[in-house]
Amino acid sequence: MSKKYLAFDVGGTTIKYGIVDENLQISDRGKVDTLHNKDGHILKSLIKVTKEMIQKYQLDGIGVSTAGIVGDDGSIMYAGPTISDYQGTPIKKELERTFKIPVSVVNDVSAALLGEKLAGSVKNASSIYCVALGTGIGGAFWADGHLFNGYHQTGNSIGYTLFDPITSTNYEQRSSTIALQKELEPLGIDPIEAFARAKKGSLREKKIIDAWALQVAEGLSSVLLLLDPEVLVIGGAVSKQGNYLKDLLNEKLNQILPPNLCKTVLKMASLGNDAQLYGGISNIFEK
Structure with missing residues (x-):
């Protein structure tokens, strides 16, 4: 069975997501509004979407690209004014605790680099x-x-x-x-x-x-x-x-x-x- 990963891209206004398979094909794309992270809406949305995807796929991992500075523990160390009340959000801890599968959280610019290295213009x-x-x-x-x-x-x-x-x-x-x-x-x-x-x-x-x-x-x-x-x-x-x-x-x-x-x-x-x-x-x- 082909491995499948749920990928998120958290920006200031929207959270984009999709299923990435082992051939680097992306399917089942979607997006939700961040609602400016009111009442911790971003983390709640990541959990909600993951629950929906787990009903459809056997996931081998979750990857999150996000605005802000990400600590070694996968939490948000620093977030600018674009996303309110985001600093300190324990994304990796909560997703791994809830779903018991590997989770990676990286800053969005680092993710852009890693993405281009994995599948884009700077592979080698x-x-x-x-x-x-x-x-x-x-x-x-x-x-x-x-x-x-x-x-x-x-x-x-x-x-x-x-x-x-x-x-x-x-x-x-x-x-x-x-x-x-x-x-x-x-x-x-x-x-x-x-x-x-x-x-x-x-x-x-x-x-x-x-x-x-x-x-x-x-x-x-x-x-x-x-x-x-x-x-x-x-x-x-x-x-x-x-x-x-x-x-x-x-x-x-x-x-x-x-x-x-x-x-x-x-x-x-x-x-x-x-x-x-x-x-x-x-x-x-x-x-």
Whole structure:
């Protein structure tokens, strides 16, 4: 009988889920609202959905990708304002206690990296840094067979770096896709439309995207100089811009890095939103 795993991706507004089989096919997808975690709704929803799935499948494990910093015990060590009253939620403990099957809980950016390594664009890489560009900016680092999260599990918090005292902004406040959206507001368009116009040669949109890409490259350059990963993979919805964004970031990196110093290969994530589902189950799948 094919092994089956239940994978969750907990975000600020929705919890996506699906059944992943041993051939990495995803089925029985669904999603539920987080309800801003009112009265512990997120953990209650994970338990409720798992009970429903156990009626249909013999599950070999549960994987949870989640926003927030995840401790070694699979609980939420730190959660920003996006999800209220989430800090301290004992996800792994409660799911294992309730269902008596293996459970893995990982931060969503780490899950994106693990998902791309399991089934996506960096399967064969041995040293990977993932930068997820979205509402904020998160990082994750894989080398020597495991994730590096730092002594206090707060490593790779790249979004908080590069604070500028003049503007009182940090890296993610200047370089996230939300920051790009704000620059585009006077034009009345979103980043998807801006990229589409820039690709067709519109100089107005290209100028805005170029300036944003330079801000993004400044943070990426720190990763390359400090950690020298084999591959740096860009995740988040903006990764759908593919080679156009990859070439643009490489161009900006070449402007700010010493010539011929950094050898890291830049890649775009290939799995979209499925990366977190794959990454959530990665640790138990590979065992």
